Amino acid sequence: MPDDYRQYLIRLIAMHGISEIMGALPEKEWVPRAPTLHRKLAIMAKVQDELGHGQLLLRVAEDLVAPLGMNREDLLNGLFKGTIHFHNVFHMPAPTWADAGIIGWLVDGAAIITQGMLVQGSYAPYCRALERIIAEESFHIQHGESICIALAEGTKAQRQMLQEALNRWWEPLLFFFGPPPKSELTKHQDLGLMYRLRNRTNEELRQRFFHKYVPRIQALGLTIPDPNLRLDKETNTWHYTQPDWSKFKAILRNEGPMSKARLILRHSAWEQNRWVREVLSTRAAVAV
C-alpha cells in the first residue's frame, strides 16, 4: 500500500470515526428533553447508532495505523491533541427540538450523499463499514423527516421554531461538503480523486444536495435563507450565495461556536469512563 494512500485513508477514516462520536453530542442533549416517549426512544436509538458507526470506523482505522505502531487509544487521543479534527458540522449549537429534527433530516441527508460516493471507493474495509452505516442512515433521515414534518404541520410557534432552526443550519450545510474547487482548502480532494476514494468534487456533492433537498424544504413551506438561491435550468446548476468561508477556517482551528465546549464534554466523558476501561482490561484474581 503506497504511503500517501495509507496516510490519506487514516486521515479520512479516523476523522470520520471521531466525527460520528462527536456528532452524537448535539443530539444527545435532546434525549432527556424529547417531547414524547416514542421520540425519546427514537433519538436514543439514533445516538446509539452514531456511536456504533464510530466503533466500526475506528476498527478500520486501527488496522491502518497498526503497522505504524499506533492503536485505538492514539486515535482517540488525537482528538484531544488536535491532530484529528471532527467534522465542521458538529461545531454548531442545537438549541431547540427543531435543531434535532434538522440534524436528522438535512445533516444526515448530506452525510448520505457523501457516504454514497465514498462507499464506491477503492478501499474495501472502509466500504464494508460504510455499507452497514448507510443501512442505518436511512432510518436516521426518516427519523429527522418525521420530526420536521410534524413541526411543519404543527402550530405557528412550531413552524417558527423549525424555520429558525433551518436558518441556523443553512450555512453549516453549505460548509458540510467543504470548499469549492480551486480553493487553497481543497488540496486533499485531488489525492482522493487520484486514488479513487472519491469520484465527485465537493461542489458536485453540494449541487446534488440542492437538487434533492431544496424542493422538499420549500414544499414544507419553509424559506431558505438565501435570496440568491435559484436553479439555472439550462446548466442544471444551483446558484447560491457563498457562505463566509472564514468561519469555516475558524472551525478547522477548533474555533467554531461549540468547538471548545464539545471537546471539553468529550474529554470529561473519556475521563469519567476511565474506570470502565480499567475494569474491562483487568481480571481480579479470585480469592480461594
Added chain:
Amino acid sequence: MAEERLEYHIYEVFAQESQMAPAVHQFSLLASSPDMALILAKENFLRRQKAWSVWVVRRDHIHRTGPEEAEMFDRLDKSYRETEGYRYLKEKWRRYKHEPLTTQTMT
C-alpha cells in the same frame, strides 16, 4: 490482591440468522475477552438484525488464503463437476420418452 492485565485482541464476528442459516461474517471489533467481544458484537452489529447465534473468533486464530490465490478458484473449466456439463441428458431422456430426474423431483 493481584490483578491480571488483559490484552486487547481483534475479534471477527459472525452471526447466524436461524439454526439452518450459515454463519455470516459481520465485521470485527476490539475486545479484552471473548465475553466482552460477545457483548460488543450484540451491541454493534445486532441492534436490528435478527440472530439465532453469534460467533466471535480471534482474528489471529483464523487461517485464510490471500488475494494471490483468489484467481485460482475460477481458472479452470469445471463443467464436469456441474450439472451444466450434463444438460444434453434432458434431450436424451426426451427420446426415451421419460422426464429426467433431479433432486427436486425425487423428494
